[in-house]
Amino acid sequence: MSYRPRAVHDDERVEAPADLDAALASVRRTAAELLASSPVPPATLNVRAGDVSVEMGWATGEAVATTTAAPTRLTVVPAPEPTGETINAATVGVFYRAPSPGAPPFVVEGDEVGRGQQVAIVEAMKLMLPVEADKAGRIAEVLVADGEAVEYGQPLFRLAAADQQKAA
Protein backbone atom coordinates (compact mmCIF):
# COMPACT_ATOMS: atom_id res chain seq x y z
CA MET A 1 0.00 0.00 0.00
CA SER A 2 1.39 3.36 -0.88
CA TYR A 3 1.38 6.20 1.56
CA ARG A 4 1.92 9.83 0.75
CA PRO A 5 1.79 12.00 3.86
CA ARG A 6 1.03 15.54 2.83
CA ALA A 7 1.63 18.68 4.85
CA VAL A 8 -1.51 20.75 5.15
CA HIS A 9 -1.84 24.10 6.78
CA ASP A 10 -4.52 24.93 9.21
CA ASP A 11 -7.57 26.70 7.84
CA GLU A 12 -6.41 29.89 9.49
CA ARG A 13 -3.15 30.16 7.63
CA VAL A 14 -0.18 30.84 9.82
CA GLU A 15 1.59 34.02 8.84
CA ALA A 16 4.87 32.15 8.26
CA PRO A 17 6.60 32.04 11.64
CA ALA A 18 10.38 31.99 11.42
CA ASP A 19 10.59 28.41 12.64
CA LEU A 20 7.98 27.09 10.19
CA ASP A 21 10.63 25.25 8.16
CA ALA A 22 11.91 23.47 11.21
CA ALA A 23 8.41 22.65 12.44
CA LEU A 24 7.35 21.29 9.05
CA ALA A 25 10.52 19.23 8.70
CA SER A 26 10.09 17.83 12.19
CA VAL A 27 6.43 16.96 11.62
CA ARG A 28 7.24 15.27 8.31
CA ARG A 29 10.04 13.27 9.87
CA THR A 30 7.88 12.22 12.79
CA ALA A 31 5.06 11.17 10.49
CA ALA A 32 7.40 9.18 8.27
CA GLU A 33 8.88 7.39 11.30
CA LEU A 34 5.43 6.60 12.70
CA LEU A 35 4.25 5.22 9.39
CA ALA A 36 7.38 3.13 9.01
CA SER A 37 7.01 1.67 12.50
CA SER A 38 3.33 0.82 12.07
CA PRO A 39 2.78 -2.83 11.04
CA VAL A 40 -0.48 -1.92 9.28
CA PRO A 41 -0.77 1.51 7.62
CA PRO A 42 -3.25 3.61 9.62
CA ALA A 43 -6.26 5.27 8.04
CA THR A 44 -5.60 8.54 9.85
CA LEU A 45 -2.55 10.04 11.44
CA ASN A 46 -2.54 13.33 13.32
CA VAL A 47 0.68 14.87 14.57
CA ARG A 48 0.30 17.99 16.66
CA ALA A 49 3.27 20.27 17.09
CA GLY A 50 1.95 22.59 19.80
CA ASP A 51 1.24 20.40 22.83
CA VAL A 52 2.93 17.37 21.29
CA SER A 53 0.21 14.82 20.62
CA VAL A 54 0.16 11.94 18.16
CA GLU A 55 -3.00 10.13 17.14
CA MET A 56 -3.26 7.18 14.82
CA GLY A 57 -6.42 5.42 13.72
CA TRP A 58 -7.02 2.19 11.83
CA ALA A 59 -9.87 1.44 9.46
CA THR A 60 -11.29 -1.34 11.67
CA GLY A 61 -12.05 1.05 14.49
CA GLU A 62 -13.53 4.51 14.15
CA ALA A 63 -10.95 7.02 12.93
CA VAL A 64 -9.89 9.43 15.63
CA ALA A 65 -10.57 13.00 14.72
CA THR A 66 -9.52 16.07 16.61
CA THR A 67 -11.46 19.23 16.01
CA THR A 68 -9.83 21.61 18.43
CA ALA A 69 -8.11 24.07 16.15
CA ALA A 70 -5.16 25.59 17.91
CA PRO A 71 -3.83 28.42 15.75
CA THR A 72 -0.38 26.88 15.31
CA ARG A 73 -1.53 23.31 14.74
CA LEU A 74 0.07 21.46 11.85
CA THR A 75 -1.73 18.34 10.74
CA VAL A 76 -0.36 15.60 8.57
CA VAL A 77 -3.22 13.84 6.84
CA PRO A 78 -2.74 10.99 4.42
CA ALA A 79 -3.71 11.61 0.79
CA PRO A 80 -7.17 10.24 -0.01
CA GLU A 81 -6.71 6.54 -0.56
CA PRO A 82 -8.79 4.82 -3.25
CA THR A 83 -10.77 1.97 -1.77
CA GLY A 84 -8.57 -0.93 -2.77
CA GLU A 85 -6.30 -1.28 -5.80
CA THR A 86 -7.15 0.21 -9.17
CA ILE A 87 -6.05 -0.18 -12.77
CA ASN A 88 -5.36 3.30 -14.14
CA ALA A 89 -5.21 4.86 -17.60
CA ALA A 90 -1.66 5.12 -18.90
CA THR A 91 -2.61 7.87 -21.35
CA VAL A 92 -5.28 10.43 -22.00
CA GLY A 93 -7.75 8.98 -24.54
CA VAL A 94 -11.03 7.18 -25.04
CA PHE A 95 -11.83 4.11 -22.95
CA TYR A 96 -13.19 0.97 -24.64
CA ARG A 97 -14.18 -2.19 -22.84
CA ALA A 98 -14.33 -4.43 -25.91
CA PRO A 99 -11.90 -5.17 -28.78
CA SER A 100 -14.49 -3.96 -31.33
CA PRO A 101 -17.99 -2.47 -31.27
CA GLY A 102 -20.54 -5.16 -30.40
CA ALA A 103 -17.92 -7.66 -29.25
CA PRO A 104 -18.10 -8.93 -25.68
CA PRO A 105 -16.05 -6.89 -23.19
CA PHE A 106 -12.54 -7.98 -22.24
CA VAL A 107 -13.65 -8.38 -18.64
CA VAL A 108 -16.81 -8.03 -16.57
CA GLU A 109 -17.28 -7.46 -12.87
CA GLY A 110 -16.35 -10.53 -10.88
CA ASP A 111 -13.76 -11.79 -13.40
CA GLU A 112 -10.42 -12.94 -12.08
CA VAL A 113 -7.54 -11.31 -13.94
CA GLY A 114 -3.87 -12.17 -14.01
CA ARG A 115 -0.94 -9.79 -14.13
CA GLY A 116 -0.40 -8.57 -17.72
CA GLN A 117 -3.88 -9.60 -18.89
CA GLN A 118 -5.58 -7.12 -21.22
CA VAL A 119 -8.70 -5.66 -19.63
CA ALA A 120 -9.56 -2.72 -21.92
CA ILE A 121 -8.37 -0.35 -24.65
CA VAL A 122 -7.57 3.33 -24.46
CA GLU A 123 -7.54 4.95 -27.87
CA ALA A 124 -5.23 7.92 -28.33
CA MET A 125 -4.79 9.44 -31.78
CA LYS A 126 -6.18 6.36 -33.55
CA LEU A 127 -3.76 4.13 -31.66
CA MET A 128 -5.43 1.32 -29.75
CA LEU A 129 -3.39 1.04 -26.59
CA PRO A 130 -4.10 -2.08 -24.52
CA VAL A 131 -4.82 -1.59 -20.83
CA GLU A 132 -3.29 -4.42 -18.86
CA ALA A 133 -3.76 -5.42 -15.24
CA ASP A 134 -0.51 -4.59 -13.48
CA LYS A 135 -1.39 -7.04 -10.72
CA ALA A 136 -3.59 -10.09 -10.26
CA GLY A 137 -7.02 -9.69 -8.70
CA ARG A 138 -10.74 -9.74 -9.20
CA ILE A 139 -12.56 -6.97 -11.11
CA ALA A 140 -14.70 -5.45 -8.36
CA GLU A 141 -16.03 -2.49 -10.32
CA VAL A 142 -15.77 -0.92 -13.75
CA LEU A 143 -15.36 2.78 -13.01
CA VAL A 144 -15.69 4.29 -16.50
CA ALA A 145 -18.39 3.81 -19.10
CA ASP A 146 -17.54 2.44 -22.54
CA GLY A 147 -16.56 5.20 -24.97
CA GLU A 148 -15.90 7.79 -22.27
CA ALA A 149 -12.91 10.15 -22.33
CA VAL A 150 -10.28 9.47 -19.68
CA GLU A 151 -7.32 11.41 -18.32
CA TYR A 152 -3.84 10.18 -17.59
CA GLY A 153 -3.80 8.26 -14.30
CA GLN A 154 -7.61 8.02 -14.05
CA PRO A 155 -8.77 4.83 -12.28
CA LEU A 156 -10.58 2.55 -14.77
CA PHE A 157 -11.23 -0.58 -12.70
CA ARG A 158 -11.33 -1.30 -9.01
CA LEU A 159 -9.56 -4.51 -8.14
CA ALA A 160 -10.30 -6.76 -5.19
CA ALA A 161 -7.85 -9.35 -3.92
CA ALA A 162 -7.96 -12.59 -5.92
CA ASP A 163 -10.39 -15.21 -4.66
CA GLN A 164 -8.63 -17.21 -1.92
CA GLN A 165 -10.06 -20.58 -3.03
CA LYS A 166 -9.06 -20.10 -6.63
CA ALA A 167 -5.64 -18.88 -5.67
CA ALA A 168 -5.07 -21.97 -3.53
Place this chain on the structure above:
Amino acid sequence: MFETILIANRGEIAVRVLRACRELGIRTVAVHSTEDRDSAVVRMADQSVQIGPAPAKRSYLNAAAVIEAAKQSGAQAIHPGYGFLSEDADFAEVCEANGITFIGPPPAVMARLGDKTSARAAMTEAGLPLLPGSVEPLADAESAKRLADSIGYPVIIKAAAGGGGRGMSIVHEADEFARTYQQTKATALQLFGDGRVYVERYLASARHVEIQVLADQHGNAIHLGERDCSVQRRHQKLVEETPAPGLPKELTERMGAAAVQGALATGYVGAGTFEFLVDTENDFYFMEVNCRIQVEHPVTEMVTGIDLIAEQLRVAAGEPLRLRQEDVRLDGAAIECRVNVEDPRRDFAPTPGLLTRFVPPGGPFVRVDTHGFTGYKVPAAYDSLLAKVIAWAPDRPTAIARMRRALAEFGVEGPGVHTTCEFLDQVMADAEFAEGKHDTGLVARLLG
Protein backbone atom coordinates in the same frame (compact mmCIF):
# COMPACT_ATOMS: atom_id res chain seq x y z
CA MET B 1 -13.17 33.75 -33.27
CA PHE B 2 -12.61 30.43 -31.51
CA GLU B 3 -15.06 29.22 -28.88
CA THR B 4 -12.61 27.02 -27.00
CA ILE B 5 -8.81 27.17 -26.82
CA LEU B 6 -6.54 24.60 -25.26
CA ILE B 7 -3.47 25.99 -23.52
CA ALA B 8 -0.61 23.55 -24.06
CA ASN B 9 1.72 24.98 -21.45
CA ARG B 10 2.18 25.61 -17.75
CA GLY B 11 3.45 28.27 -15.37
CA GLU B 12 3.05 32.00 -15.86
CA ILE B 13 2.55 31.87 -19.64
CA ALA B 14 -0.41 29.48 -19.30
CA VAL B 15 -2.04 32.00 -16.95
CA ARG B 16 -1.18 34.84 -19.34
CA VAL B 17 -2.83 33.07 -22.30
CA LEU B 18 -5.87 32.21 -20.19
CA ARG B 19 -6.32 35.87 -19.28
CA ALA B 20 -6.34 36.94 -22.94
CA CYS B 21 -8.87 34.21 -23.76
CA ARG B 22 -11.13 35.22 -20.90
CA GLU B 23 -11.13 38.86 -21.97
CA LEU B 24 -12.20 37.75 -25.44
CA GLY B 25 -14.92 35.47 -24.06
CA ILE B 26 -13.16 32.28 -25.13
CA ARG B 27 -13.56 29.08 -23.10
CA THR B 28 -10.24 27.69 -21.86
CA VAL B 29 -8.92 24.17 -21.41
CA ALA B 30 -5.78 23.67 -19.35
CA VAL B 31 -3.71 20.53 -19.74
CA HIS B 32 -1.42 19.52 -16.94
CA SER B 33 0.88 16.85 -15.57
CA THR B 34 0.20 15.06 -12.30
CA GLU B 35 2.73 17.42 -10.70
CA ASP B 36 0.73 20.50 -11.76
CA ARG B 37 -2.74 19.35 -10.79
CA ASP B 38 -3.11 22.15 -8.24
CA SER B 39 -1.54 24.87 -10.38
CA ALA B 40 -2.95 28.34 -10.89
CA VAL B 41 -4.02 27.76 -14.49
CA VAL B 42 -5.82 24.53 -13.58
CA ARG B 43 -7.75 26.43 -10.91
CA MET B 44 -8.64 29.23 -13.32
CA ALA B 45 -9.46 27.28 -16.48
CA ASP B 46 -12.99 26.32 -17.51
CA GLN B 47 -11.82 22.74 -17.95
CA SER B 48 -8.64 20.84 -17.25
CA VAL B 49 -7.26 17.55 -18.54
CA GLN B 50 -4.45 15.61 -16.91
CA ILE B 51 -2.24 14.46 -19.77
CA GLY B 52 0.66 12.67 -18.12
CA PRO B 53 3.16 12.28 -15.31
CA ALA B 54 5.66 14.91 -14.13
CA PRO B 55 8.39 14.47 -16.78
CA ALA B 56 7.66 16.97 -19.58
CA LYS B 57 8.51 14.35 -22.20
CA ARG B 58 5.48 12.34 -21.13
CA SER B 59 3.12 15.28 -20.55
CA TYR B 60 3.74 18.79 -21.96
CA LEU B 61 5.90 17.44 -24.80
CA ASN B 62 3.56 14.53 -25.51
CA ALA B 63 1.94 15.67 -28.76
CA ALA B 64 -0.50 12.74 -28.89
CA ALA B 65 -1.79 13.43 -25.38
CA VAL B 66 -2.24 17.15 -26.10
CA ILE B 67 -4.14 16.48 -29.34
CA GLU B 68 -6.29 13.89 -27.60
CA ALA B 69 -7.12 16.37 -24.85
CA ALA B 70 -8.04 18.98 -27.47
CA LYS B 71 -10.40 16.55 -29.18
CA GLN B 72 -11.95 15.45 -25.89
CA SER B 73 -12.59 19.00 -24.79
CA GLY B 74 -13.77 20.30 -28.15
CA ALA B 75 -10.98 22.87 -28.49
CA GLN B 76 -10.71 24.40 -31.97
CA ALA B 77 -7.24 25.84 -31.39
CA ILE B 78 -4.13 25.19 -29.33
CA HIS B 79 -1.97 27.95 -27.89
CA PRO B 80 1.47 26.46 -27.28
CA GLY B 81 2.95 29.33 -25.21
CA TYR B 82 6.76 29.32 -25.33
CA GLY B 83 9.08 26.34 -24.95
CA PHE B 84 7.61 22.80 -25.00
CA LEU B 85 5.76 22.27 -28.33
CA SER B 86 5.72 25.95 -29.37
CA GLU B 87 8.36 25.66 -32.09
CA ASP B 88 7.74 22.06 -33.07
CA ALA B 89 6.78 22.12 -36.76
CA ASP B 90 5.78 18.46 -36.61
CA PHE B 91 3.31 19.20 -33.84
CA ALA B 92 1.88 22.12 -35.82
CA GLU B 93 1.40 19.71 -38.72
CA VAL B 94 -0.34 17.11 -36.54
CA CYS B 95 -2.69 19.85 -35.30
CA GLU B 96 -3.51 20.75 -38.88
CA ALA B 97 -4.11 17.10 -39.79
CA ASN B 98 -6.57 16.84 -36.88
CA GLY B 99 -8.46 19.95 -37.89
CA ILE B 100 -7.14 21.97 -34.93
CA THR B 101 -5.65 25.44 -35.41
CA PHE B 102 -2.10 25.74 -34.12
CA ILE B 103 -1.63 29.31 -32.89
CA GLY B 104 1.64 30.15 -34.60
CA PRO B 105 3.17 30.34 -38.06
CA PRO B 106 2.43 27.68 -40.72
CA PRO B 107 4.42 24.44 -40.15
CA ALA B 108 6.59 24.90 -43.26
CA VAL B 109 7.56 28.45 -42.27
CA MET B 110 8.34 27.26 -38.75
CA ALA B 111 10.52 24.43 -40.04
CA ARG B 112 12.45 26.77 -42.33
CA LEU B 113 13.03 29.46 -39.69
CA GLY B 114 13.51 27.03 -36.80
CA ASP B 115 16.62 25.62 -38.38
CA LYS B 116 19.27 28.29 -37.87
CA THR B 117 21.13 27.55 -41.10
CA SER B 118 18.07 27.59 -43.35
CA ALA B 119 16.90 30.72 -41.50
CA ARG B 120 20.24 32.38 -42.31
CA ALA B 121 19.83 31.38 -45.95
CA ALA B 122 16.26 32.74 -46.04
CA MET B 123 17.30 36.07 -44.52
CA THR B 124 20.29 36.45 -46.84
CA GLU B 125 17.81 36.00 -49.68
CA ALA B 126 15.45 38.56 -48.09
CA GLY B 127 18.33 41.05 -48.04
CA LEU B 128 18.95 41.21 -44.27
CA PRO B 129 22.50 41.84 -43.01
CA LEU B 130 24.20 38.78 -41.51
CA LEU B 131 27.48 38.34 -39.64
CA PRO B 132 30.23 36.87 -41.78
CA GLY B 133 29.94 33.09 -41.54
CA SER B 134 28.49 29.99 -43.09
CA VAL B 135 25.01 29.88 -44.59
CA GLU B 136 25.05 26.13 -45.10
CA PRO B 137 25.85 23.70 -42.27
CA LEU B 138 29.57 22.88 -42.23
CA ALA B 139 30.56 19.76 -44.11
CA ASP B 140 33.65 18.76 -42.11
CA ALA B 141 36.18 20.02 -39.59
CA GLU B 142 38.72 21.07 -42.20
CA SER B 143 36.46 23.27 -44.30
CA ALA B 144 35.00 24.66 -41.09
CA LYS B 145 38.47 25.61 -39.91
CA ARG B 146 39.28 27.25 -43.26
CA LEU B 147 36.11 29.31 -43.02
CA ALA B 148 36.85 30.32 -39.41
CA ASP B 149 40.36 31.38 -40.43
CA SER B 150 38.95 33.54 -43.22
CA ILE B 151 36.39 35.18 -40.88
CA GLY B 152 39.01 35.89 -38.25
CA TYR B 153 38.86 35.03 -34.53
CA PRO B 154 36.98 35.03 -32.24
CA VAL B 155 34.28 32.99 -33.93
CA ILE B 156 31.21 31.28 -32.49
CA ILE B 157 30.16 27.74 -33.41
CA LYS B 158 26.42 27.20 -33.14
CA ALA B 159 24.13 24.20 -33.44
CA ALA B 160 21.82 24.46 -36.46
CA ALA B 161 18.99 23.06 -34.35
CA GLY B 162 19.99 25.03 -31.27
CA GLY B 163 17.99 27.42 -29.18
CA GLY B 164 17.53 28.78 -25.69
CA GLY B 165 21.18 29.74 -25.56
CA ARG B 166 22.36 26.13 -25.64
CA GLY B 167 24.67 24.38 -28.06
CA MET B 168 27.08 27.20 -28.84
CA SER B 169 30.72 27.81 -28.08
CA ILE B 170 33.21 30.58 -28.70
CA VAL B 171 36.63 29.95 -30.23
CA HIS B 172 39.27 32.60 -29.46
CA GLU B 173 42.32 31.12 -31.18
CA ALA B 174 42.84 29.14 -34.37
CA ASP B 175 44.47 26.21 -32.58
CA GLU B 176 41.42 25.76 -30.31
CA PHE B 177 39.10 25.39 -33.27
CA ALA B 178 39.29 21.66 -34.07
CA ARG B 179 38.67 20.54 -30.48
CA THR B 180 35.80 23.00 -29.82
CA TYR B 181 34.25 22.10 -33.18
CA GLN B 182 34.09 18.41 -32.24
CA GLN B 183 32.78 19.20 -28.75
CA THR B 184 30.02 21.48 -30.03
CA LYS B 185 28.95 18.89 -32.59
CA ALA B 186 28.78 16.24 -29.87
CA THR B 187 26.80 18.54 -27.55
CA ALA B 188 24.42 19.49 -30.36
CA LEU B 189 23.82 15.85 -31.18
CA GLN B 190 23.15 15.08 -27.54
CA LEU B 191 20.87 18.08 -26.88
CA PHE B 192 18.96 18.33 -30.14
CA GLY B 193 19.55 14.97 -31.84
CA ASP B 194 21.15 16.94 -34.68
CA GLY B 195 24.91 17.40 -34.90
CA ARG B 196 24.92 20.03 -37.67
CA VAL B 197 26.74 23.24 -36.75
CA TYR B 198 27.63 26.52 -38.42
CA VAL B 199 30.14 29.21 -37.70
CA GLU B 200 30.00 33.01 -37.64
CA ARG B 201 32.04 35.93 -36.36
CA TYR B 202 31.73 36.43 -32.61
CA LEU B 203 31.12 39.95 -31.35
CA ALA B 204 32.51 40.21 -27.82
CA SER B 205 30.65 43.33 -26.73
CA ALA B 206 27.57 43.23 -28.87
CA ARG B 207 24.07 44.13 -27.74
CA HIS B 208 21.25 41.72 -28.14
CA VAL B 209 18.32 43.64 -29.64
CA GLU B 210 15.19 42.01 -30.99
CA ILE B 211 12.22 43.25 -32.98
CA GLN B 212 8.66 42.16 -32.30
CA VAL B 213 6.66 41.54 -35.47
CA LEU B 214 3.02 40.77 -36.05
CA ALA B 215 1.83 39.33 -39.37
CA ASP B 216 -1.60 38.20 -40.55
CA GLN B 217 -2.73 35.62 -43.10
CA HIS B 218 -3.46 38.33 -45.67
CA GLY B 219 0.07 39.51 -46.42
CA ASN B 220 0.25 42.32 -43.84
CA ALA B 221 3.08 42.68 -41.35
CA ILE B 222 4.06 45.36 -38.85
CA HIS B 223 6.71 45.69 -36.16
CA LEU B 224 6.14 46.84 -32.59
CA GLY B 225 9.53 48.24 -31.79
CA GLU B 226 12.56 46.66 -30.22
CA ARG B 227 13.56 45.00 -26.98
CA ASP B 228 17.04 45.01 -25.50
CA CYS B 229 17.94 41.73 -23.83
CA SER B 230 21.59 42.37 -23.10
CA VAL B 231 21.42 41.48 -19.40
CA GLN B 232 22.10 37.78 -19.69
CA ARG B 233 23.79 35.08 -17.73
CA ARG B 234 25.19 32.21 -19.75
CA HIS B 235 22.96 33.21 -22.69
CA GLN B 236 19.88 33.20 -20.44
CA LYS B 237 18.02 36.51 -20.37
CA LEU B 238 17.41 38.07 -16.94
CA VAL B 239 16.24 41.59 -17.77
CA GLU B 240 14.57 42.94 -20.91
CA GLU B 241 13.55 46.46 -21.77
CA THR B 242 12.22 48.73 -24.42
CA PRO B 243 13.27 51.04 -25.96
CA ALA B 244 16.87 49.83 -26.24
CA PRO B 245 18.79 52.47 -24.28
CA GLY B 246 21.14 54.63 -26.27
CA LEU B 247 20.27 53.27 -29.70
CA PRO B 248 19.40 55.96 -32.24
CA LYS B 249 15.74 55.92 -33.25
CA GLU B 250 16.82 55.87 -36.87
CA LEU B 251 18.70 52.58 -36.27
CA THR B 252 15.84 50.77 -34.52
CA GLU B 253 13.49 51.90 -37.26
CA ARG B 254 15.78 50.37 -39.88
CA MET B 255 15.93 47.17 -37.84
CA GLY B 256 12.13 47.14 -37.61
CA ALA B 257 11.81 47.58 -41.36
CA ALA B 258 14.33 44.74 -41.91
CA ALA B 259 12.33 42.43 -39.63
CA VAL B 260 9.08 43.21 -41.48
CA GLN B 261 10.89 42.56 -44.75
CA GLY B 262 12.08 39.18 -43.41
CA ALA B 263 8.59 38.28 -42.17
CA LEU B 264 6.92 39.13 -45.47
CA ALA B 265 9.60 37.35 -47.53
CA THR B 266 9.11 34.09 -45.62
CA GLY B 267 5.31 34.14 -45.34
CA TYR B 268 5.42 34.55 -41.56
CA VAL B 269 2.07 34.53 -39.70
CA GLY B 270 1.40 35.52 -36.09
CA ALA B 271 3.63 37.04 -33.44
CA GLY B 272 7.34 36.52 -33.98
CA THR B 273 10.67 37.93 -32.93
CA PHE B 274 13.65 38.77 -35.08
CA GLU B 275 16.85 38.74 -33.04
CA PHE B 276 19.77 40.93 -34.03
CA LEU B 277 23.21 41.71 -32.70
CA VAL B 278 24.20 45.38 -32.69
CA ASP B 279 27.91 46.12 -32.57
CA THR B 280 29.72 49.17 -31.18
CA GLU B 281 29.59 50.82 -34.63
CA ASN B 282 25.77 50.53 -34.54
CA ASP B 283 25.76 48.01 -37.35
CA PHE B 284 23.18 45.27 -36.92
CA TYR B 285 23.19 41.62 -37.95
CA PHE B 286 20.35 39.10 -38.17
CA MET B 287 20.75 36.20 -35.72
CA GLU B 288 17.54 34.16 -35.62
CA VAL B 289 13.75 34.20 -35.64
CA ASN B 290 11.72 33.00 -32.68
CA CYS B 291 8.48 31.58 -34.05
CA ARG B 292 6.49 32.02 -30.83
CA ILE B 293 5.38 34.50 -28.22
CA GLN B 294 8.34 35.30 -26.01
CA VAL B 295 8.84 35.48 -22.28
CA GLU B 296 9.64 39.20 -22.56
CA HIS B 297 6.58 40.17 -24.65
CA PRO B 298 5.03 42.28 -21.83
CA VAL B 299 7.50 45.15 -22.20
CA THR B 300 6.29 45.63 -25.77
CA GLU B 301 2.68 45.47 -24.57
CA MET B 302 3.39 48.15 -21.97
CA VAL B 303 4.74 50.71 -24.45
CA THR B 304 2.32 49.94 -27.30
CA GLY B 305 -0.89 49.20 -25.40
CA ILE B 306 -1.33 46.17 -27.64
CA ASP B 307 -2.25 42.77 -26.17
CA LEU B 308 0.06 40.49 -28.16
CA ILE B 309 -1.67 37.27 -27.12
CA ALA B 310 -5.06 38.62 -28.17
CA GLU B 311 -3.53 39.64 -31.52
CA GLN B 312 -2.11 36.13 -31.92
CA LEU B 313 -5.60 34.72 -31.42
CA ARG B 314 -7.18 37.14 -33.89
CA VAL B 315 -4.58 36.40 -36.54
CA ALA B 316 -4.97 32.64 -36.02
CA ALA B 317 -8.73 33.03 -36.44
CA GLY B 318 -8.07 34.61 -39.84
CA GLU B 319 -8.75 38.24 -38.98
CA PRO B 320 -6.67 40.88 -40.74
CA LEU B 321 -4.37 43.08 -38.64
CA ARG B 322 -6.28 46.01 -37.20
CA LEU B 323 -3.23 48.26 -37.12
CA ARG B 324 -1.04 49.76 -39.78
CA GLN B 325 2.59 50.60 -39.07
CA GLU B 326 1.79 54.29 -38.63
CA ASP B 327 -0.80 53.41 -35.94
CA VAL B 328 1.86 51.84 -33.72
CA ARG B 329 2.96 54.31 -31.04
CA LEU B 330 5.76 53.57 -28.62
CA ASP B 331 5.22 55.40 -25.34
CA GLY B 332 7.67 55.66 -22.46
CA ALA B 333 9.97 52.91 -21.19
CA ALA B 334 9.25 49.43 -19.83
CA ILE B 335 11.55 46.99 -18.03
CA GLU B 336 10.96 43.35 -17.19
CA CYS B 337 12.82 41.41 -14.51
CA ARG B 338 12.60 37.63 -14.47
CA VAL B 339 12.25 36.46 -10.89
CA ASN B 340 13.47 32.88 -10.74
CA VAL B 341 13.55 30.48 -7.81
CA GLU B 342 17.32 30.28 -7.86
CA ASP B 343 20.09 31.03 -5.41
CA PRO B 344 22.58 33.49 -6.93
CA ARG B 345 25.02 32.71 -4.11
CA ARG B 346 25.11 29.07 -5.16
CA ASP B 347 25.73 29.68 -8.85
CA PHE B 348 22.01 30.21 -9.51
CA ALA B 349 21.12 26.67 -8.45
CA PRO B 350 17.34 26.11 -8.69
CA THR B 351 15.54 26.18 -5.33
CA PRO B 352 12.08 24.66 -5.87
CA GLY B 353 9.77 24.09 -2.93
CA LEU B 354 6.74 25.21 -0.96
CA LEU B 355 5.97 28.93 -0.93
CA THR B 356 4.80 29.66 2.60
CA ARG B 357 4.54 33.34 1.73
CA PHE B 358 4.03 34.88 -1.69
CA VAL B 359 3.25 38.58 -1.87
CA PRO B 360 3.79 40.05 -5.34
CA PRO B 361 4.44 43.78 -5.74
CA GLY B 362 1.72 46.18 -6.80
CA GLY B 363 1.20 49.88 -7.10
CA PRO B 364 1.17 52.22 -10.05
CA PHE B 365 2.48 51.04 -13.44
CA VAL B 366 3.73 47.70 -12.13
CA ARG B 367 2.57 44.46 -13.70
CA VAL B 368 3.31 40.97 -12.39
CA ASP B 369 2.81 37.89 -14.55
CA THR B 370 3.04 34.85 -12.32
CA HIS B 371 1.52 31.50 -11.44
CA GLY B 372 2.70 31.70 -7.83
CA PHE B 373 0.50 31.90 -4.74
CA THR B 374 0.92 31.28 -1.04
CA GLY B 375 0.83 27.52 -0.52
CA TYR B 376 2.03 26.75 -4.05
CA LYS B 377 4.76 24.15 -4.29
CA VAL B 378 7.18 25.05 -7.08
CA PRO B 379 7.93 21.69 -8.70
CA ALA B 380 11.49 20.61 -9.34
CA ALA B 381 10.53 19.07 -12.66
CA TYR B 382 10.29 22.31 -14.65
CA ASP B 383 12.10 25.60 -15.16
CA SER B 384 12.69 28.08 -12.37
CA LEU B 385 10.79 31.14 -13.67
CA LEU B 386 8.36 32.14 -10.91
CA ALA B 387 7.29 35.63 -11.90
CA LYS B 388 7.94 38.46 -14.30
CA VAL B 389 7.86 41.93 -12.81
CA ILE B 390 7.26 44.63 -15.40
CA ALA B 391 7.50 48.35 -14.65
CA TRP B 392 6.47 51.16 -16.97
CA ALA B 393 7.32 54.87 -16.73
CA PRO B 394 7.48 57.82 -19.10
CA ASP B 395 11.29 57.60 -19.02
CA ARG B 396 13.94 54.98 -18.26
CA PRO B 397 15.33 56.37 -14.95
CA THR B 398 11.81 56.48 -13.49
CA ALA B 399 11.16 52.95 -14.74
CA ILE B 400 14.36 51.74 -13.02
CA ALA B 401 13.39 53.45 -9.74
CA ARG B 402 9.92 51.92 -10.02
CA MET B 403 11.38 48.47 -10.68
CA ARG B 404 13.63 48.75 -7.61
CA ARG B 405 10.62 49.74 -5.52
CA ALA B 406 8.64 46.78 -6.90
CA LEU B 407 11.44 44.23 -6.36
CA ALA B 408 11.78 45.39 -2.74
CA GLU B 409 8.05 44.79 -2.22
CA PHE B 410 8.19 41.23 -3.53
CA GLY B 411 7.88 38.82 -0.61
CA VAL B 412 8.67 35.17 -1.30
CA GLU B 413 9.43 32.73 1.51
CA GLY B 414 9.54 29.00 1.85
CA PRO B 415 11.79 26.24 3.16
CA GLY B 416 14.95 26.35 1.06
CA VAL B 417 13.39 28.75 -1.46
CA HIS B 418 15.47 31.67 -2.77
CA THR B 419 14.70 34.13 -5.53
CA THR B 420 16.79 36.28 -7.82
CA CYS B 421 15.09 39.50 -6.57
CA GLU B 422 18.13 40.83 -4.74
CA PHE B 423 20.44 40.09 -7.64
CA LEU B 424 18.06 41.81 -10.05
CA ASP B 425 18.10 44.84 -7.79
CA GLN B 426 21.89 44.82 -8.01
CA VAL B 427 21.55 44.98 -11.80
CA MET B 428 19.06 47.86 -11.51
CA ALA B 429 21.46 49.70 -9.18
CA ASP B 430 24.46 49.22 -11.47
CA ALA B 431 25.95 52.45 -12.84
CA GLU B 432 26.65 50.97 -16.27
CA PHE B 433 23.09 49.70 -16.52
CA ALA B 434 21.75 53.07 -15.43
CA GLU B 435 23.69 54.74 -18.23
CA GLY B 436 22.49 52.10 -20.68
CA LYS B 437 26.09 51.35 -21.62
CA HIS B 438 26.03 47.71 -20.56
CA ASP B 439 26.41 44.72 -22.87
CA THR B 440 26.01 40.95 -22.55
CA GLY B 441 29.06 40.86 -20.24
CA LEU B 442 27.35 42.84 -17.43
CA VAL B 443 26.20 39.90 -15.28
CA ALA B 444 29.59 38.19 -15.42
CA ARG B 445 31.21 41.44 -14.23
CA LEU B 446 28.67 41.84 -11.39
CA LEU B 447 29.28 38.28 -10.24
CA GLY B 448 33.03 38.43 -10.77
